[in-house]
Amino acid sequence: xxxxxxxxxxxxxxxxxxxxxxxxxxxxxxxxxxxxxxxxxxxxxxxxxxxxxxxxxxxxxxxxxxxxxxxxxxxxxxxxxxxxxxxxxxxxxxxxxxxxxxxxxxxxxxxxxxxxxxxxxxxxxxxxxxxxxxxxxxxxxxxxxxxxxxxxxxxxxxxxxxxxxxxxxxxxxxxxxxxxxxxxxxxxxxxxxxxxxxxxxxxxxxxxxxxxxxxxxxxxxxxxxxxxxxxxxxxxxxxxxxxxxxxxxxxxxxxxxxxxxxxxxxxxxxxxxxxxxxxxxxxxxxxxxxxxxxxxxxxxxxxxxxxxxxxxxxxxxxxxxxxxxxxxxxxxxxxxxxxxxxxxxxxxxxxxxxxxxxxxxxxxxxxxxxxxxxxxxxxxxxxxxxxxxxxxxxxxxx
Ligand SMILES: Cc1ncc(COP(=O)(O)O)c(C=O)c1O
Numbered sequence: 001x002x003x004x005x006x007x008x009x010x011x012x013x014x015x016x017x018x019x020x021x022x023x024x025x026x027x028x029x030x031x032x033x034x035x036x037x038x039x040x041x042x043x044x045x046x047x048x049x050x051x052x053x054x055x056x057x058x059x060x061x062x063x064x065x066x067x068x069x070x071x072x073x074x075x076x077x078x079x080x081x082x083x084x085x086x087x088x089x090x091x092x093x094x095x096x097x098x099x100x101x102x103x104x105x106x107x108x109x110x111x112x113x114x115x116x117x118x119x120x121x122x123x124x125x126x127x128x129x130x131x132x133x134x135x136x137x138x139x140x141x142x143x144x145x146x147x148x149x150x151x152x153x154x155x156x157x158x159x160x161x162x163x164x165x166x167x168x169x170x171x172x173x174x175x176x177x178x179x180x181x182x183x184x185x186x187x188x189x190x191x192x193x194x195x196x197x198x199x200x201x202x203x204x205x206x207x208x209x210x211x212x213x214x215x216x217x218x219x220x221x222x223x224x225x226x227x228x229x230x231x232x233x234x235x236x237x238x239x240x241x242x243x244x245x246x247x248x249x250x251x252x253x254x255x256x257x258x259x260x261x262x263x264x265x266x267x268x269x270x271x272x273x274x275x276x277x278x279x280x281x282x283x284x285x286x287x288x289x290x291x292x293x294x295x296x297x298x299x300x301x302x303x304x305x306x307x308x309x310x311x312x313x314x315x316x317x318x319x320x321x322x323x324x325x326x327x328x329x330x331x332x333x334x335x336x337x338x339x340x341x342x343x344x345x346x347x348x349x350x351x352x353x354x355x356x357x358x359x360x361x362x363x364x365x366x367x368x369x370x371x372x373x374x375x376x377x378x379x380x381x382x383x384x385x386x387x388x389x390x391x392x393x394x395x396x397x398x
Contacts, residue, residue, distance in 0.1 A: 008133070014126060014351070014355040015036060015037055015351075015355075018036055018349060018351075021339055021340060021343045021349055022034075022343075022349050024340065024343040024344055025343035025344075025347045025348060025349045026347070027347075028346075028347035028381065030347065030377050031347065032343075032347050032348075032349055033346075033347055033348055033349065033370055033374045033375075033377060033378050034349045034370065035348050035349060035350050035366045035367050035368065035369065035370060035378075036349045036350055036351045036365075036367065037351075037367065037369075038173065038229070038313065038314065038367045038369060039234055039367075039369055040228065040229060040232040040233075040234055040369055041232075041369050041370055041371055042232050042283060042286060042371070043232060044231050044232045044233050044273065044279070045231070045272075045273065045276060045278075045279040047272055047276070048231065048233070048269045048272045048273045048276075049269070051265070051268045051269040051271075051272045052236070052265045052266065052268070052269045053265070054268075055264060055265045055267075055268030055269070057263075057264025057265050057267065057268050058263075058264055058265055060264070061261065062261050062262060062263060062264040062267055063093075063261075064093070064252065064255055064256040064259075064260055064261045065092045065093060065252045065255075065256065066091065066092055066093030066240060066262065066267060067093075067264070067267045067268070067271070068088070069267070069268070069271045070093060070240070070262075070267045070268075070270055070271045070274075071088035071089075071091040071092075071093075071240075072088050072271075073270070073271035073272075073274035073275050074086075074088070074091045074225070074240045074242065074274055075087070075088045075091055075242070076274070076275065077274040077275070078212065078214065078223075078242065080277065081202070081203070081210060081212075082202075082210065082211065082212040082214065082215055083215070084212060084214045084215055086214060086218070086242050086243075087245070089245070090218060090242055090243060090244070090245045090248050091240055091241075091242040091248070092240060092241055092242070092248050092251065092252040092255070093238070093239070093240050093261075093262045093267060094224075094239045094240060094241060094255075094260070094262070095237045095238075095239070095260055095261070095262050096226060096228060096234070096237035096238060096239050097198065097200055097224050097225070097226040097228070097239035097241075098127055099260070100224060100239065100241060101125070101127040101128060101131055101167075101198065101224070102127045102130055102131040102134060103131065103134070104131060104165065104196060104251065105118050105131045105132050105134070105135035105137055105164055105165055106131065106134055106135035107250075107251055107254045107255070108135075108164050108165055108194065108251075109135045109136070109137065109164055110254070111250060112164055115162055115163060115164040116136070116137050116138060116162055116164070117132075117137060117138055117139075117140055117159055117162040117163045117164060118131065118132035118135070118137050118138070118139045118140070118163070118164060118165055118167065119139075119140050119142055119155060119159065119160075119163050119165065119166040119167065119193070120132070120139055120140075120141065120142065120166075120167040121141065121142055121144070121150060121167070121168070121169060121172060121175075122141030122142055122143045122144070122357055122359045123141075123143075123144070123174065123175055123353070123356050123357050123359050123360045124141075124167075124169060124172070124173070124174075124356055124357060125169060125173045125174075125198070125356070126355065126356065126357075128167045128169075129357070135164075137164060140155070140159045140163075141357060141359070142154060142155055142166075143359070144172075144175065144177060148175065148177030148178060148179075148310065149170070149177055149178060149179040149180055150168060150179045150184065152183065152184065152187045155187075160191045160193060161191075163191070163193045164193075164194075165193065165194050165195070165196055166184065166187070166188050166193050166194070166195045166196070167196050167197075167198060168181065168184045168195060168196070168197050168198070168213070169197075169198040169199075169201075170197070170199065170202075170211070170311070171201040171202070171204065171205055171309065171310060171311020171312040172201075172311075172312065173201065173312055173314060173356075174312075174314050174316050174351070174353070174356050174360070174363070174365040175309075175316050176307075176309020176310055176311055176312045176314055176315075176316050177309075177310055177311075178205070178207060178208075178211075178310045178311055181197055181211050181212065181213040181215070181216070182213075182215065182216040184197070184213065185197075185213050185216050185217075185220065185221045186216070188220050188221065189219060189220045189221075192220075193220075194220055194221065194222070194244070194247060195213060195220060195221045195222075196221070196222050196224060196241075197212070197213035197221060197222065197223050197224065198224045199212055199213070199223050199224060199225055200224070200225060200226035200228065200229050200230075200239075201229060201311055201312040201313070202225070202230075202311075203229070203230045203280050203283075203284065204229070204283075204284060204287055204311055204312055204313055205310070205311040206288065206308070206309065206310055206311055207310040207311065210311075213243070214242065214243055218242075218243040218244050218245070219244055220244055220247075221243050221244060222241045222242065222243040222244060222247055222248070223241065223242050223243055224239065224240075224241045225239060225240055225241070225242070226238070226239040227239060227270050227273055227274070229313070230273070230280055230283075231270075231273040231274075231279065231280070231283075232283065233269070233270070233273060236263075236266045236269060236270075237262065237263075237266065238262055238266050238267070238269070238270040238273075286372075287313040287368055289372075290313075290368035290372070290375050291308060291309065291313065291315065291368050292308070293375060293379060294315060294366065294368055294375060294378065294379065295307075295308055295315055297378070297379040297382045297383060298315070298317065298366075298382065298387075300382070300383065301345070301346075301382040301383070301385075301386045301387045302320075302386050302387045303317060303320060303387065304320060305318055313367060313368050313369065314365050314366060314367050314368070315365070315366040315368070316353075316363050316365055317338070317363055317364050317365075317366060318362060318363055319334040319335055319337070319338050319353075319361075319362050319363060319364065320338070322389050323335075323337040323338040323341065323389070324337075324362075326389070333352060333353075333354055333361040334361065334362070335352035335353040335354055335360070335361050335362070335363060335364050336352045336354070338352075338364050339351070339352045339364050341387050341388055341389060342364070342366075342387065344388060345381065345382065345385055345386065345387045345388055346378045346381040346382045346385075346387075347377075347378065347381060348366070348378050350364045350365060350366045351364060351365040351366075351367075352364055353365060
């Protein structure tokens with residue numbers, strides 16, 4: 001089959017571009033420590049894994065919208081965690097949330113074909129923009145305010161009038177900032193723009209209690225949740241969306257026709273996970289400790305500021321002047337220079353901020369998703385040698 005040159009060509013997948021850095025990081029004794037993709041490493045609770053084998057749900061087709069048990073468990077969790085009452089009838093399953101994020105604009109465009117714009121954080125998880133592209137839409141990036149959180153006032157009314165959807169993500173990947181979700185919901189309601197709130201890091205909110213867009217009511221909004229991060233279940237693909245009954249009904253009907261189904265045993269396991277909060281308390285403590293340990297070690301090794309995130313399990317580290325200058329001299333982003341220095345000095349594989357949009361090039365993202373002994377290995381290397389070119393204890397420092 002020949003493909004028209006004018007047709008869509010998928011861009012290189014961001015993490016596939018890390019081969020060179022991975023090879024450099026792997027030269028150190030003890031090997032490379034992968035802090036690039038935000039994929040959990042810690043175990044899910046035993047009863048959740050047991051439910052995968054014991055549900056008896058493997059023979060028949062599962063309900064696309066999700067089993068009554070899964071939807072009850074999701075609604076119960078939202079009541080405990082956020083204090084919101086969500087009718088299980090306004091909850092629907094998705095096959096992990098990435099597919100939902102990447103397909104929602106396409107499906108919403110079938111409903112409102114005259115709208116062609118996806119509004120999403122300017123520095124963001126790339127699937128919001130990819131979803132726009134797959135839907136034949138343009139993306140308009142919404143920057144953050146200086147204090148963090150989306151700068152909704154920066155959205156022009158002409159863009160708002162064309163908007164199919166506004167994506168918000170709090171706590172945000174990669175920046176770790178929190179957005180005022182009540183305000184975002186009100187912004188969308190005032191303009192007839194559905195607001196889809198990606199809340200997959202809600203359990204890892206560090207500054208204050210977690211929040212959901214549903215706390216101000218379901219009208220015109222959806223909260224999107226994942227079991228991947230909350231319960232270390234990225235491998236089984238389980239998530240759900242909940243909120244405005246009309247939006248849930250429209251999307252779940254289309255998704256049923258499209259054959260999107262969470263496997264039955266996975267739905268059973270997800271319900272068990274959502275009914276339990278203790279494992280999340282333990283997971284929060286792990287991430288909190290790793291964030292603090294690694295941030296401190298990076299600062300001691302010569303990076304002047306390593307802000308602690310308000311939420312999430314990423315460090316969003318500003319590129320220091322020396323790396324920016326070197327990048328300019330070499331005709332590449334300072335984020336790649338810093339990522340290379342971290343690979344050489346500590347065997348760390350991190351994500352250049354460019355992966356999260358052109359405005360991300362002033363940072364690298366470090367995911368604290370390796371077991372404690374691997375994080376300790378990185379910390380030991382940083383303490384022993386610093387970051388070459390980075391000041392601090394580095395022999396080549398300022
Ligand atoms: C902001 C954000 N949304 C959604 C996802 C998708 O998660 P999953 O498809 O595993 O539910 C991720 C995964 O990294 C993410 O960072």
